[in-house]
Amino acid sequence: MESLLDRFEVIVLKALLWIRPNSHTLDYLALVNPSNLPLVSIIIPTHNRPHLLEGAIDSALGQTYPEIETIVVDDASVPPATVRSHSKLQLVRLDTPHGGAAARNIGTQAARGRWITYLDDDDRLLPHAIEVSLKAIETADVPPPVAVISGIEVVNETGRITEKRLPPAYRSQGEHFWLEELEPGRSYNTKQTLVVEREVVREIGGWDETFQSRVHSELFLRLNQTCSILGLPEVTYRLLRASKEPGVSKNPELRQESVRRLIEKYESLFRSHPKMFAHFLYEHALNSYRTGQEKAAIWSAFRAFITHPIYISKYFFSRFQQATFSGRK
Numbered sequence: 001m002e003s004l005l006d007r008f009e010v011i012v013l014k015a016l017l018w019i020r021p022n023s024h025t026l027d028y029l030a031l032v033n034p035s036n037l038p039l040v041s042i043i044i045p046t047h048n049r050p051h052l053l054e055g056a057i058d059s060a061l062g063q064t065y066p067e068i069e070t071i072v073v074d075d076a077s078v079p080p081a082t083v084r085s086h087s088k089l090q091l092v093r094l095d096t097p098h099g100g101a102a103a104r105n106i107g108t109q110a111a112r113g114r115w116i117t118y119l120d121d122d123d124r125l126l127p128h129a130i131e132v133s134l135k136a137i138e139t140a141d142v143p144p145p146v147a148v149i150s151g152i153e154v155v156n157e158t159g160r161i162t163e164k165r166l167p168p169a170y171r172s173q174g175e176h177f178w179l180e181e182l183e184p185g186r187s188y189n190t191k192q193t194l195v196v197e198r199e200v201v202r203e204i205g206g207w208d209e210t211f212q213s214r215v216h217s218e219l220f221l222r223l224n225q226t227c228s229i230l231g232l233p234e235v236t237y238r239l240l241r242a243s244k245e246p247g248v249s250k251n252p253e254l255r256q257e258s259v260r261r262l263i264e265k266y267e268s269l270f271r272s273h274p275k276m277f278a279h280f281l282y283e284h285a286l287n288s289y290r291t292g293q294e295k296a297a298i299w300s301a302f303r304a305f306i307t308h309p310i311y312i313s314k315y316f317f318s319r320f321q322q323a324t325f326s327g328r329k
Contacts, residue, residue, distance in 0.1 A: 037065070037066065037067040038067065038113070038114045038115060038134070039067050039068070039069060039112060039113035039114060039115075040065065040067060040068045040069075040113045040114075040115040040116070040117065040130050040134070040195070041068070041069050041070075041071060041107075041111035041112060041113030041115070041116045041117075041198065042060040042063075042068055042069070042070045042071070042116075042117055042118075042119055042125070042130075043071050043073065043104060043107030043108065043111065043116065043117070043118045043119070044056050044057065044060065044070065044071070044072045044073070044107075044118075044119045044120075044121055045073045045075060045100050045103035045104055045107065045118070045120070045121065046072060046073065046074055046075065046077065046081055046103075046121035047074075047075040047076070047077055047097070047100075047103075047121075048077045048078065049077075049121050049122060050077070050081060050082075052121050052122045052240070053072070053081060053083075053121045055124060056119055056120070056121045056122070056123060056124060057070060057072065057083060057084075057089065059119070059124040059125040059126070059127075059238075060119060060125055061086065061088060061089065062125075062127055063125065063127060063128075063129065063130045063131065064127050064128050064130075064131045065130040065131040065134065068088060068113075068130060069088050069089075069090070069111070069112060069113060070086075070088055070089045070090070071090055071091075071092060071107045071110050071111060072089070072090070072091045072092070073092045073094065073103040073104070073106050073107045073110075074091060074092065074093045074094060075094050075097055075098055075099070075100070075102075075103045076093075076094050076095060076096050076097040076098070080093055081093070090110070092106060092107065092110055094106070098209075099209060099212055100207075100212070100215060101206075101207035101208060101209045101210075101211055101212075101215045102207070102209045104118055104206070104207045104215075105206040105207050105209065108198060108201055108202065108206060108207075111198055113198060114197060114198060114199075115134065115195055115196070115197060115198065116195070116196060116197070116198040116201060117129075117130070117133075117193075117194060117195045117196075118192070118194065119192075120192065120239075122240045122242070123192065123237065123238060123239050123240055124237070124238040124240075125236065125237060125238075126235065126236050126237065126238060128236065129150070129193070129236035129237060130195070132150065132232065132234055132236060133148045133150060133193075133195040133232070133236065134195070136148050136230055136232055137195070137230070140228075140230055142170070142172070142228045142230065143172075143173055143228055144228070145196075145197055145200050145226070145227045145228070146227065146228045146229075146230055147194060147195065147196035147197075147200070147223065147227045147228070147229050147230070148193075148194075148195045148196075148229075148230050148231075148232060149167045149190050149191060149193045149194055149195075149229060149230070149231050149232070150167065150190065150193045150231070150232040150234055150235065150236040150237065151164060151165060151166045151167065151190060151193070151232065151233065151234055151235035151236060151237070152164070152165045152187075152189070152190045152192065152193060152235065152236075152237045152238070152239050153165075153235050153237070153238050153239070154239045154241050155238055155239070155240060155241065156241055156242070157240075157242050162241065164235060165187035165189055165190050166185070166186055166187065166190070166231070166233050166235075167186060167187065167188070167190040167193070167231030167232070168180075168182060168183055168186045168188070168231045169183065169186070169230075169231050169233070170228070170229070170230055170231060171224050171228070171229040171231075172228055173224070173225070173226065173227060173228045174224075174225060175224050175225075176221055176224060176225075176269060176273065177220040177221060177223070177224040177229060178217065178220060178221075178276065178280075179221070179269065179270070179273040179276045179277065179280075180273075180276065181275065181276065182276075186231070190231075190237070191216035191217070191219075191220055192216065192237055192239065193236055193237045194216075194223075196223070196227065200223070200226065200227055201223075203226065204219075204222045204223060204225075204226055205222070207219055210261065211258050211261060211262070212251075212254045212257070212258055213251070213254045213255045213257075213258035213259075214255070214258040214259060214262050215258075217262060218262055218265070221266060221269070252288070252291040252292070252293050255287070255288075255291075256288070256293065256296055259284055259300075274307050274308045275308050275311050277307055277308070278304045278305075278307040278308035278311055278312050279304075279311070279312075279315065281300050281301070281303050281304035281307060282300070282301060282304035282312055282315065282316075284300045285297045285298070285299075285300035285301035285304060288300060
């Protein structure tokens with residue numbers, strides 16, 4: 001049984017944890033009373049992928065960090081999604097399709113945790129994902145609020161790792177995340193690993209439900225305005241790249257519409273960051289070409305060259321040289 005001093009120290013440490021975490025706070029709370037650790041909510045939106053959902057749930061429930069809840073938001077799957085009975089697992093079922101952004105918002109509203117993260121139903125959290133993210137927040141010497149992103153490993157249908165991505169080390173509050181110039185060897189395509197305070201997501205208006213694709217890209221432009229973003233050089237997330245799996249991200253028409261909507265919404269912001277806007281357009285051109293949308297690819301590439309001809313010319317030739325060198329191996 002805890003002594004009076006123990007109970008008092010727990011109260012003090014909990015207060016410190018809410019005001020500003022510092023070194024060893026989480027470790028001490030876990031030692032004195034594990035139930036005093038802050039709750040983390042893991043939101044899993046899903047639609048018609050029961051064969052993949054169970055693995056995502058397993059990875060969420062298998063976290064080394066003990067105080068988690070997992071909320072599956074079934075976006076009108078046919079047949080309806082089912083989940084096992086578990087004290088840390090709940091299912092929210094929608095009768096009509098709302099889309100991925102709305103499903104995330106509904107999960108956010110249902111969440112009880114101070115911290116929140118989102119897991120796609122075809123992806124997996126590595127066991128230490130939540131623990132290392134909260135440790136980084138605990139020891140971060142940057143202005144709050146602080147969000148954390150970390151590394152991703154991309155795997156194919158056979159489970160072979162085909163790519164590893166690490167995020168930029170830091171983006172200070174008030175910046176524009178992926179519109180800032182990127183450090184060599186880092187990637188902005190790790191946004192799925194986000195761990196952030198639930199109230200921060202709510203305060204910025206949640207996920208924009210007018211977007212069917214590019215939802216992470218849109219969210220981070222708003223999030224970084226009010227939140228420091230810390231990037232960890234550690235892989236915590238496994239992304240499945242399966243060519244035969246259905247999904248919004250593989251729907252070329254929805255991707256084109258979402259890119260158009262993103263440019264319209266942030267046109268003035270993009271024009272103030274011409275180099276990275278040109279990079280964004282050129283990458284979109286490459287993706288459009290890979291999905292058979294040649295006209296859209298040509299138009300996007302043309303816009304990229306017009307936006308920042310010097311950067312895109314250098315970027316094009318660097319890619320060409322890399323491809324030539326790889327082909328000679």
